[in-house]
Amino acid sequence: MPEQSLLTDDVRALIGSETPAGAVQVTPRAWRHAVEVYTGRVPTETPANGEPVSGYAIAALETENGGTSRIPDLMPNSLLIANQWEFERPLRMGETLTASSRIVDITERFGGRFGYSIDFRTESVYRDATGAVVARSGITMTQYDVREAERAARRAEDAG
Amino acid sequence: MVIRYCALQWTFPVFFYDPEAARAMGMPGTIIPGPLKVGLLYRAVDEWLGGAGWVRQVRAAHRRPDPTNDPIDIAGRVARVYEEDGKRRADLELAIINQEGQPSVRGFAVVEFH
Numbered sequence: 001m002p003e004q005s006l007l008t009d010d011v012r013a014l015i016g017s018e019t020p021a022g023a024v025q026v027t028p029r030a031w032r033h034a035v036e037v038y039t040g041r042v043p044t045e046t047p048a049n050g051e052p053v054s055g056y057a058i059a060a061l062e063t064e065n066g067g068t069s070r071i072p073d074l075m076p077n078s079l080l081i082a083n084q085w086e087f088e089r090p091l092r093m094g095e096t097l098t099a100s101s102r103i104v105d106i107t108e109r110f111g112g113r114f115g116y117s118i119d120f121r122t123e124s125v126y127r128d129a130t131g132a133v134v135a136r137s138g139i140t141m142t143q144y145d146v147r148e149a150e151r152a153a154r155r156a157e158d159a160g
Numbered sequence: 161m162v163i164r165y166c167a168l169q170w171t172f173p174v175f176f177y178d179p180e181a182a183r184a185m186g187m188p189g190t191i192i193p194g195p196l197k198v199g200l201l202y203r204a205v206d207e208w209l210g211g212a213g214w215v216r217q218v219r220a221a222h223r224r225p226d227p228t229n230d231p232i233d234i235a236g237r238v239a240r241v242y243e244e245d246g247k248r249r250a251d252l253e254l255a256i257i258n259q260e261g262q263p264s265v266r267g268f269a270v271v272e273f274h
Contacts, residue, residue: 037164038199055202055215059195063169077185080194084219085202139195146186 006074006118007108014072018102024126025096026053030060052090058137061091061099062124071103071120075143081119082140088133097126097134104138113156115148162228165196176228191225192232201254201267204234213273216249224264226256232264233257248273 028046034056035043047053101124108118123138166172175182179189198220205215226232233256240251254267 033168037161037168038203040161054206056199059168059199080222082221083195083198084217085198086217090214149186
């Protein structure tokens with residue numbers, strides 16, 4: 001465990017920081033790739049422009065958007081501990097959305113399965129041409145030190 | 161499926177494909193990416209709906225790593241059916257169950273019926 005909190009003022013100042021908005025598009029190629037990944041099937045038909053598509057496409061939008069907000073490496077290891085997709089309406093084939101990402105929160109934890117760890121919660125928001133939110137994707141990454149996590153696990157085992 | 165996912169996201173963390181690197185990071189070996197698992201929950205709910213509605217939200221809290229090539233089961237139950245904004249919706253509680261019968265992921269979804 002570090003001798004003092006790693007959540008310095010500089011780190012806390014990252015909360016709320018947002019990436020510049022960029023355009024992303026629900027393309028047939030991106031949709032097909034996402035469907036292949038998540039269903040293991042090659043789609044035989046592609047929805048026409050304007051038709052609703054399965055939410056898997058948001059994974060392709062995340063890539064097109066350049067991923068989530070950049071977070072600093074404060075600890076040697078990192079792992080995803082939670083994530084979510086939310087839709088205000090189904091995505092539509094061919095539509096162009098504006099995407100931006102931000103760091104929603106940064107918290108630290110003392111103890112637990114990872115020992116001392118820092119959680120970064122980030123969110124990407126996708127808006128249509130009117131500015132209405134269409135979808136959100138969020139992730140929570142934890143940063144930790146695997147050696148300390150192993151010590152924490154041994155302590156938990158010893159405690160019964 | 162894992163490699164296809166990495167290509168989709170264009171991200172290639174070593175613990176998804178290098179067993180020794182994964183073990184060095186305290187994992188049991190290469191593991192299924194978490195974002196892939198939220199998509200598998202989405203798929204399970206979407207297939208359960210069978211065209212009767214659409215998935216508004218799916219969330220996953222990752223409790224344990226799932227080694228690649230280990231079979232997993234997805235379980236779910238309808239927790240609540242309700243009217244909201246003039247629409248009929250349902251909350252679902254979900255879980256990914258590993259080969260030891262333990263939940264590796266606790267999930268939640270909201271669906272809206274047509």
